[in-house]
Amino acid sequence: MTTAAPNSKEQYAAHLPALHLLCNLGWNFLTTAQALALRGSTREVILRSRLVEVLQTRRYEYKGQWYPLSSSGIEQVVRELSAVSLAEGLLPANERLYGKLALGITVTEFMPDGKKHQPTIAVIDWAEPAGNRWDVTEELEVLSAQGTHHRTPDVVCFVNGLPLVVIEAKRPESTHAGKSMVAEGISQHLRNQRPDEIPQLFGYAQLLMAVSQTEGRYGTTATAAKFWARWREEEFDAAHLAAVKNVPLPPEVRSRLFEGKPASFAAYFESLWSHPMEPTDQDRLLCSLLTPARLLEFLRSYVLFDRKVGKIVARYQQFFGIRALVARIRQVRPDGGREGGVVWHTTGSGKSFTMVFLTKALLLVDALAECRVIAVTDRVDLEGQLSRNFISGGAFGSAIASQKDGEKSRAMTGRDLAKRIGSGTERITFTLVHKFNSASKLPECRNDSANLIVLVDEGHRSHGGETHERMKKALPRAAYIAFTGTPLLKDEKTSNKFGPIVHAYTMQRAVEDETVAPLLYEERVPELTINEEAVNRWFDKITAGLSDAQRADLKKKFAKKGAIYGAAGRIELIAWDIATHFSENIKALGLGLKGQVATDSKLDAIRYKRALDDTGLVTSAIVISPPDTREGNAEVDEDTLPEVQKWWKQTVLANGLDAETYEKQVVGDFGTDDAPDLLIVVDKLLTGFDEPRNTVLYIDKPLKGHNLIQAVARVNRLHDDKRYGVLVDYRGILKELDTAIRAYQDLETRTQGGFDVADIEGLYRNFGTEYKRLPALHDRLWSFFKGVVNKLDREQFRQVLTPKFVTAADGEEYDERQKLRDDFYAALTEFGLCLQTALSSRSFFEDKSFSEPLIARYKGDLRFFTELRQTARRDAMETVDYSSYEEQIRRLVDKQVIGKEVREPEGVYLVHQLGRAEDPEQWCEEKTRNETDLIRTRLRKTIEQELAEDPYAQKVFGELLRQAIAEAEAMFDHPLKQYALFKDFEDQLAARKTPGVPSALDENPHAKAYFGAIRMVLGDQACDAMDEATQGKLIEHAVAIDGVVRDAVAEHSLNPQNIEAAIRKGLLPMLFGALGLESARQVVEQVIQITRIGLSRS
Secondary structure, eight states: OOOOOOOOSHIIIIIHHHHHHHHHHTOEEEOHHHHHHHHSSTTOOSOHHHHHHHHTTOEEEETTEEEEOOHHHHHHHHHHHHOOOOTTOHHHHHHHHHHHHHHOEEOOEEOTTSOEEOOEEOSSOSSOGGGSOEEEEESOOEEOTTSSOEEOOSEEEEETTEEEEEEEEOOSBOSSTTOOHHHHHHHHHHHHTSTTSOHHHHTTOOEEEEEOSSOEEEEOTTOOGGGOBOOOOSSSOHHHHHHHHTOOOOHHHHHHHHTTSOHHHHHHHHHHHTSOOOOOHHHHHHHHHHSHHHHHHHHHHSEEEETTTEEEEOOHHHHHHHHHHHHHHTSBOTTSOBOOEEEEEOTTSOHHHHHHHHHHHHHHOGGGTTOEEEEEESSHHHHHHHHHHHHHHTTTSSSOOOHHHHHHTBOOSHHHHHHHHHHOOOSEEEEETTHHHHHTTSTTOOOOOSOEEEEEETTTSSOSHHHHHHHHHHSTTSEEEEEESSOOOTTTHHHHHHOSEEEEEOHHHHHHTTSSOOEEEEEOOOOOOOOHHHHHHHHHHHTTTSOHHHHHHHHHHHHHHTGGGGOHHHHHHHHHHHHHHHHHHTGGGOSOOEEEEEESSHHHHHHHHHHHHHHSSOOEEEEOOOOOOOTTOTTHHHHTSHHHHHHHHHHTGGGTOOHHHHHHHHHHHHTSSSSOSEEEESSTTSSSOOOTTEEEEEEESOOOHHHHHHHHGGGOSOBTTBSOEEEEESSOOHHHHHHHHHHHHHHHHTSTTOOOTTTTTTSEEETTTGGGGHHHHHHHHHHTTTTOSOTTOHHHHHHHHSOOEEEOTTSOEEETTHHHHHHHHHHHHHHHHHHHHHTTOHHHHHOTTSOHHHHHHHHHHHHHHHHHHHHHHHHHTOOBOTTSSHHHHHHHHHHHHHHHTTOHHHHHHHHHHHOSOOOGGGSOHHHHHHHHHHHHHHHHHIIIIITTTOHHHHHHHHHHHHHHHHHHHHTTTOHHHHHHHHHHHHHHHHTTOOTTSOGGGTTOHHHHHHHHHHHHHHOHHHHHTSOHHHHHHHHHHHHHHHHHHHHHHHHTTTOGGGHHHHHHHHHHHHHHHHHOHHHHHHHHHHHHHHHHHHHHHO
């Protein structure tokens, strides 16, 4: 008899395994009946008698002696904890309860000497897990707020009788397409918190979890679904987790777990537990957060109540980052000062709240409780943002802080800062870094205390040179902690100034964790016609009185200024492209997503605004700093330009606004569904600007290093309707992006955390060339079913993937088709994502090698194989997560197909080309000759430009065109025959029927080009004389060449200089035997030339 497959029902796969692990972690299991007896009724959610037991162990000090709580004191605490009023809403009630847990409850006791004493009693012993009672139960039936029905959370964990953790445990496989089971668990949590459900339970709950064996996420009260987080453990290793999972349960615990359940249920788990078990993702989450000591640490230090976003619990990078920081700050340097370092958490991952968590953690470490914090930033808007986060997050040492507290904490002048540094007692001070310049010159601006911690936001900027040294001089023994979201590039100046990287959370990790959106890159090169002769004549004229050296210097400066980039004609060209791209790819989705245009100057920004308005396709607004004409200002030349001054007066001053009010108004409007669609910026809002709707960044300015990474991160914030952030580049910054990425990787290898060298790879894909991988990915997908005889018989495809269990040498059964299915799933995912990218790229639709029938086939195959995967996973009882990308792909496919019909540039051109149905025989002679000239011009352009990637076709059709022109000259007196000659030729060229190239390659235009390259090297005569078998070999070589080139381009897209080397390495050995060394070399060079042209156009 064979062993039964694992049972995937909820009770078997997730529910009881969760209870089993919790028991092994030290939680005491209570049956549902036991828990109900302790509660008293389904209306109550606390275990009152358990709370009383714990309070009976609490002691307080009075005049040097320790006393137990009196029954009156115990009753006061119980009454305080029982009276969770929901009148003001769930979140305020939860915050008040958390305050009582964190700070304790003050009671009134009458002492033996007759006096009253008011000790504060700790509800939870935060320092010692053993000082608390840890109970867990299942199926906790709770009466709804109106008493109309019950809800039954799967697992509830009680600490000292208070329900602090609620878990929904779901089966691995969903029956609803498009939604994972973890998502269903999250949905149940959110439903149960509604006022008409069981909010009284969630008034106490501090940590919420949704698990489904192969996945787990956590949140807290009122956490929106998209912000439920994954956890990556950095302390407990796999061996620890396996050891915990496989500890045998005591017999009495097993008995309670199986009480009231079928005998078959107990038998199943007795069999399962008799052999070692592998930890699941569910186990990892539960062990990481619900090990008692870890839960105490997490709830005490890593919970915030923010006035804007509500309640927050730390993500894993914040938790381990703070831990690493605290350990670092506790270290003492030889001079008695504290150690510091750099926290590198990618932009968008919650850096500001990490700083708030740190200040809260410092309060709770006895050795650091006296430390004062100075938070330093380099911009007024960032200073305000940071202080607001600190206020609302409770970092001032209390659960509630007012706006007034925040204002009091900000150093208003350099003198104010000097006073605070020298003799102040404020726990937290906010300042702008430049205030140190004036403050440091005052004698009172010095403090030698080691109990000062300087937190520097965006530590990669403004913290080198004199200012930084002045700061260090004023606070020589302070701990300096720099927070940055960008790679520390160049010579690692940030690292040198602040110390080593203490903790890193890279963008690739954030993408994997779904903390930020991945980025797609598309390069669009505006082609310009420049009349160099006229430019040179003009230049010579105005420099007539200058020496040669002066002329050369002027030319050099002229080129450096990049005046050509600000040309009105160029801006108008790009503006139309931006408007069309945004209108068709972003705005047409109707999801309220927005974009930014990054320009090189204020004048460019104003011209872009005017040009975008002229399109009528998008709305836009400009955000720039006010013109400054003060002497010595670096931008004085531009700011005095009439266009800049005029725009500022008409747009800002004429409406009675100042710069700050205007910017707030525009940014506020940008965050709504209404206008503007696009923000046009120069420098402002390219850093520190967090708007989730911001989806596409159009770049027309030179960017490099961390400025480039900061800018592109503007579009990586999560939004419900945004799968990717899109970068559209008009300045050719891919090389700079690649350079920044390499520097990022080099730094990463030197990071203490041991992060992967290639951590940022895959962050963005080349938007313009990603689609070129489609044919190879499509072929790979079909290769799994090459044995299927009847390609129309769905069942034959299904049988290929149906589980087939065989017995291994050790007697264990396994599914020999599991790997085949896994590989098929991976291939389908890769193909689906690539197709989604392709359908979002205009370059894809402009590439004539991808015909409409071919695109339709790709879509049809994607639908079929996606359905087949659903069937296969159901057949194999595998985990199904339909919330990934398939549904979004279908939606985008449908949207894109609709959008294709209204694509103005291509659609208008096609209509113009075809015209109305006319009979050439009815044309007059002049019209006939004009139409013939138009066709001849189109033919030349097509052969010269569109056939550049197929040199053989270019050569053949070029010769045929010359012949046609010669024939046409002989027909000069017969214009209609001339027209017919060129029209037939145009039809032949459009079909790409190249003489000498086999029709077997018609569906693979790249292979056709490579076959032509072989013909060019071997010669037409030699190829025409070959027999059919030899011709077949050449066809096979052409197809193989295509595969090598595609792989080389795909693998080295981030390092294009390696593509040619990879092609040579792959092709020379393959072609040497068939063609000989010299011919093989010539073919390879032809292939490389074709590839260069293709890449330059992508």
